[in-house]
Amino acid sequence: MELITYADSELMMIEVASRLAGELRQALQSSETASLAVPGGTTPGPIFDSLCGADLDWDRVAVLLTDERWVPEDSPRSNTRLLRQRLLTGKAAVARYLPLYAPADTPEEGIPQLAEAISGVLPLTACLLGMGADMHTASIFPGADRLSEALAGDAILVPMRAPGAPEPRVTLSAPVLAGAISRHIVITGPEKREALERARTLPPEEAPVAAVLKGATIHWAES
Numbered sequence: 001m002e003l004i005t006y007a008d009s010e011l012m013m014i015e016v017a018s019r020l021a022g023e024l025r026q027a028l029q030s031s032e033t034a035s036l037a038v039p040g041g042t043t044p045g046p047i048f049d050s051l052c053g054a055d056l057d058w059d060r061v062a063v064l065l066t067d068e069r070w071v072p073e074d075s076p077r078s079n080t081r082l083l084r085q086r087l088l089t090g091k092a093a094v095a096r097y098l099p100l101y102a103p104a105d106t107p108e109e110g111i112p113q114l115a116e117a118i119s120g121v122l123p124l125t126a127c128l129l130g131m132g133a134d135m136h137t138a139s140i141f142p143g144a145d146r147l148s149e150a151l152a153g154d155a156i157l158v159p160m161r162a163p164g165a166p167e168p169r170v171t172l173s174a175p176v177l178a179g180a181i182s183r184h185i186v187i188t189g190p191e192k193r194e195a196l197e198r199a200r201t202l203p204p205e206e207a208p209v210a211a212v213l214k215g216a217t218i219h220w221a222e223s
């Protein structure tokens with residue numbers, strides 16, 4: 001992995017957006033389509049604000065989340081809601097969005113159909129990930145009920161229930177995330193930096209982010 005540190009997070013968000021746009025643009029020179037997976041949570045909003053204005057053929061780009069909470073789109077907990085407000089707007093409004101939620105009672109009911117659509121855009125051209133201070137990435141949490149299934153195997157999407165997560169989730173599996181042609185992890189603050197250093201010494205069962213570190217570029221700003 002490569003670690004890039006930035007003087008401030010505003011600069012970091014602009015640089016990460018510019019790298020993602022460059023990678024998509026380059027992929028579209030040799031392929032008809034490209035795919036981009038992005039996280040939810042509190043960190044990536046400013047990246048989306050910049051990326052949605054990037055000059056590229058967004059109508060040839062499939063956009064999906066790395067993970068979603070099993071809630072309808074109008075819930076304040078929905079990662080899709082964040083995406084619609086801050087990424088799938090401006091020039092990026094014409095991108096093809098592949099949801100990770102369907103109106104079914106449980107993720108188990110919805111996943112087969114959702115995973116089928118995603119299988120058509122793999123491997124991911126570019127994948128942006130966040131990380132929690134507990135070393136989870138996407139919705140692959142330490143202590144989650146289906147952690148081993150999410151860390152290894154053939155599944156594209158895995159339903160996930162975890163002690164720290166109030167509702168069921170669905171997550172791209174670690175092999176799908178690790179299979180992305182380019183992978184960026186964006187983190188801020190000393191607590192997450194310490195967590196990252198710890199994760200480098202731990203197995204993925206204890207620190208799920210460790211499953212996607214190899215070959216990734218980590219972007220970190222202190223504040």
Ligand SMILES: O=C1O[C@H](COP(=O)(O)O)[C@@H](O)[C@H](O)[C@H]1O
Pocket residue numbers: 038039040041042043044066067068079129130131132133136137138139
């Ligand atoms: O729950 C989630 O958490 C992680 C980290 O989020 P952050 O708020 O600490 O940035 C995020 O990457 C993931 O997509 C999200 O669903």
